[in-house]
Amino acid sequence: MIGLAVLVGETIALGSLPPIANAVFGFLTASLLLAGTMVLNDIQDIQIDRVNTPNRPLPSGRVGVGEAYAFSIVLSGLAITFSAFLGAFTLLTALAALALMAYYNTRGKKTGLLGNAVVSFNVALPFFFGGLAVGNLRPLLFIFFLLAFLANMAREIAKGIADIVGDSAKGVRTVAVVMGTSPAARMTASLFAVAVVLSFTAPLFDNVSLFYYPGVAVADVGFLYSSYRLLRDQTPKTVRAVKTQVLFWMLLGLVGFLMGGSPIL
Numbered sequence: 169m170i171g172l173a174v175l176v177g178e179t180i181a182l183g184s185l186p187p188i189a190n191a192v193f194g195f196l197t198a199s200l201l202l203a204g205t206m207v208l209n210d211i212q213d214i215q216i217d218r219v220n221t222p223n224r225p226l227p228s229g230r231v232g233v234g235e236a237y238a239f240s241i242v243l244s245g246l247a248i249t250f251s252a253f254l255g256a257f258t259l260l261t262a263l264a265a266l267a268l269m270a271y272y273n274t275r276g277k278k279t280g281l282l283g284n285a286v287v288s289f290n291v292a293l294p295f296f297f298g299g300l301a302v303g304n305l306r307p308l309l310f311i312f313f314l315l316a317f318l319a320n321m322a323r324e325i326a327k328g329i330a331d332i333v334g335d336s337a338k339g340v341r342t343v344a345v346v347m348g349t350s351p352a353a354r355m356t357a358s359l360f361a362v363a364v365v366l367s368f369t370a371p372l373f374d375n376v377s378l379f380y381y382p383g384v385a386v387a388d389v390g391f392l393y394s395s396y397r398l399l400r401d402q403t404p405k406t407v408r409a410v411k412t413q414v415l416f417w418m419l420l421g422l423v424g425f426l427m428g429g430s431p432i433l
Contacts, residue, residue, distance in 0.1 A: 169419060170294050171199035173316070176422055177298020177309055180429035186302050190254065194301040197251040197262055198294050204243030205269035205290075211236050212273045216334035254301045261297055265290050280341040284324035292316035295425075308374035308429050315363050315421070319391065322359035323414045325352055326398060330407035349402040357395035364388040367421070370428070380428020383420050390417035 174194040178186035186194070210217070210226050211233055218227040225231040244266055251262035268286050276283040292313045299305040328335060328342030329349045336345050344352040367384050370376050394410045394417065 169415070169422070170202045170291065171195040173294035173422060174198045174298045174301065176426045176429075177295040177312075178302045179298075179426060180295075180308055180312075181299040181302050181304040181306055183430060190301050193250045193253045194258075194298060197247050197254070197258070198297065199247075200243045200250070201247035201262060201265060201269075202290075204240045204245075204247060205266070205273065207236050207240040207243065208270070208273045209277075211240070212277065216331065216338045216340070219334035219337060220331050255303075257300050258297065261293070261300060265293055278338075278340050280328075280343060280346060281325075284321055284328075284342075287324055288317045288320040291320040306374055306429075308370060308376065311366070311370050311373055312425050312429070315367055316418070318359050318363040318366070319414070319418055319421070322356045322363070322391075323411060325359070326356045326407055326414070327411060328352060329356075329398075329402050330404045330411070353398045353402050357399055360391040360395045364391055374429075376428040378428075380424055383424025383427055385424075387417045387421035387424060390414075390420065 172195075174197070175186070175191055178190055178194055185191075210224070214226050214233070217224050222228060226233065226236060248259070248262055248266065252259045269290055272283050272286045276286050292315075295309045295312045295316065296305070299309045325343050328340075328344040329352050331340075332342070332344045332349065335342050342352070343355055367388055370380065390413065394413045397406060397413075398410050
């Protein structure tokens with residue numbers, strides 16, 4: 169979905185479909201960079217995953233740590249190379265994103281909210297990156313960046329509820345570990361609520377079409393529903409279901425962003 173977000177950012181920035189080279193290199197940069205950092209994340213999480221999800225490839229032993237490191241380096245290297253084809257600013261942005269995720273995977277994860285913010289920043293970055301890739305940063309891209317940041321920040325905090333056992337054993341100071349599952353659920357719901365309210369302010373800062381509202385409205389209702397479920401029940405099963413739901417709501421929001429921000433649709 170992160171590669172798709174870059175394409176959406178490019179399309180919104182231009183008001184038309186991006187040139188094929190910009191589209192391909194932008195998509196590949198984001199997708200491969202995310203994949204590389206996710207592999208590194210799985211390596212760093214191997215002890216936690218042995219408690220929370222022991223059947224995954226690394227904790228189960230189906231994939232060796234050395235193999236995973238090599239795969240991560242190859243994926244990240246390709247991403248940085250493709251970003252350079254788009255220009256100096258996209259290269260610097262990709263390098264900064266890689267550095268932030270390397271910090272998160274090695275040290276930032278245990279910081280709780282700061283780590284959540286680093287991840288959420290990188291998840292929201294594709295809108296900004298898409299604008300850079302085509303040389304046009306519309307105000308709308310910054311609004312969508314903020315909305316994506318808030319929604320993913322909420323999802324990261326919720327994830328800590330599901331992973332509280334392994335995180336506590338590893339010393340990861342998530343909101344759930346430090347404050348408890350109920351406060352973490354309330355913080356998650358609050359962030360979703362702020363994102364919902366802000367989603368209707370986009371027309372104040374930039375031009376959007378009427379097609380913006382249907383997808384975003386459905387996504388907003390979904391975020392509120394997921395918040396309600398989480399506030400009622402913080403068991404790992406429910407939290408993991410909510411995490412999956414939230415990805416779907418984010419995808420719907422992405423469709424709304426594209427429909428509302430691009431005059432070609």
